[in-house]
Amino acid sequence: MTTVIPGSFAAPIEVRGLSKRFKNVDAVTDLGFTVPQGSITGFLGPNGSGKTTTLRMILGLVKPTSGTSTVAGVPIRSLVDPARTVGAVLDSQSLHPNRTALDHLKVYASAIRVPDARARQVLALVGLEDVAGRKAGGFSLGMRQRLSLATALLGDPRILILDEPANGLDPEGIAWLREFLKGFAASGRTVLISSHILREVEQTVDNLVIVSRGSLVYQGRMEELRKSQQSRLLVASSSPAALATALAAKGIVDARSLADGRLAVVGASLELVESVAAGAGVTIFGAVGDHIDLEQLFLSMTAGQYVAGASPAAPSGYGPPQTYAPQPGYAPPGYPAQPGYAPQPGYGPPPGYPAQPGYAPPPGYGPPPAHPQQGPMSGGPR
Numbered sequence: 001m002t003t004v005i006p007g008s009f010a011a012p013i014e015v016r017g018l019s020k021r022f023k024n025v026d027a028v029t030d031l032g033f034t035v036p037q038g039s040i041t042g043f044l045g046p047n048g049s050g051k052t053t054t055l056r057m058i059l060g061l062v063k064p065t066s067g068t069s070t071v072a073g074v075p076i077r078s079l080v081d082p083a084r085t086v087g088a089v090l091d092s093q094s095l096h097p098n099r100t101a102l103d104h105l106k107v108y109a110s111a112i113r114v115p116d117a118r119a120r121q122v123l124a125l126v127g128l129e130d131v132a133g134r135k136a137g138g139f140s141l142g143m144r145q146r147l148s149l150a151t152a153l154l155g156d157p158r159i160l161i162l163d164e165p166a167n168g169l170d171p172e173g174i175a176w177l178r179e180f181l182k183g184f185a186a187s188g189r190t191v192l193i194s195s196h197i198l199r200e201v202e203q204t205v206d207n208l209v210i211v212s213r214g215s216l217v218y219q220g221r222m223e224e225l226r227k228s229q230q231s232r233l234l235v236a237s238s239s240p241a242a243l244a245t246a247l248a249a250k251g252i253v254d255a256r257s258l259a260d261g262r263l264a265v266v267g268a269s270l271e272l273v274e275s276v277a278a279g280a281g282v283t284i285f286g287a288v289g290d291h292i293d294l295e296q297l298f299l300s301m302t303a304g305q306y307v308a309g310a311s312p313a314a315p316s317g318y319g320p321p322q323t324y325a326p327q328p329g330y331a332p333p334g335y336p337a338q339p340g341y342a343p344q345p346g347y348g349p350p351p352g353y354p355a356q357p358g359y360a361p362p363p364g365y366g367p368p369p370a371h372p373q374q375g376p377m378s379g380g381p382r
């Protein structure tokens, strides 16, 4: 059961008309979506479709060319205590190799002014307490991912943003992450998790935002997308046209001719098709079941066949749900209009966040100078 956090009426993450152009590359174009509270929202798209750029804009690490985004109802730079509202992992590779897991966490605990004791707590949360004294340089990819996640959890945030956290994880690691995130969301908190492989997050996410070439192609609940998957029968017969007519007379109207001469029939069993064919004097030469899986659907959506707001155009009768709009209830009534987002010169993480790799913070800003490599919001501006 989802717990609603009192007083938090704004959507955890709201993106409106967001665009980013890098010189001559349109990385993100007029993107809009809402991440519902308590959801684990998968942010999916092929490599280069603008996911990381979007996450960086939401986190205030990249200045949008146009559009707005809010976290907990306000532009991220307006959050009073950002690390306690949102934790993010953008790059788990940027851990200092000679620093122990515990020391790494203490550095960032100090930067966001949480007690050192919290470092041990988050290590336990991600199952790394046994390697607290080991240097991160010797960590496997999975351990690095966990340590990055622990860093993001230091401020006990109610929103987590994770960029490809399942990347390179083995099935056991993915299963662990799934259970962790489900537990996180079950307490009413919210996760936005990106991936370029639907299968990787299919069992984890309950809501989806799918992008292709920087634009939205689908937004909605996972179960809606699942429902759109239908099995069909591919029937070879002596007269596809006569069979289609006979099926239509029995109320089976979704029967289409394929280029190979077979009839693709949706919503009828083989027994029914055989009996209708027999009644119409049509001979069936053979029939096979055909099931399109979610990954195929995802690939077809991101191959540019579908556009946001349009009806699916797949000739085979398969496609995503007809409406790509947010689900009812996902945009709370009375949700306040977003103020214009006016990024500051020298755009970067909001005050209260440690420095990011590649990010040049103002003097005196960020964690201890030795190795400002990662924090509750890791990664740097591009």
Ligand SMILES: Nc1ncnc2c1ncn2[C@@H]1O[C@H](COP(=O)(O)OP(=O)(O)OP(=O)(O)O)[C@@H](O)[C@H]1O
Pocket (backbone or CB within 6 Å): 022, 023, 025, 026, 027, 045, 046, 047, 048, 049, 050, 051, 052, 053, 054, 196, 382
């Ligand atoms: N700093 C930059 N300068 C120029 N182009 C950039 C920059 N950052 C990203 N891009 C381009 O913007 C597009 C979107 O990249 P982005 O990294 O956001 O996509 P992505 O969906 O996260 O991809 P991946 O899954 O490979 O990380 C790509 O064409 C990329 O080359």
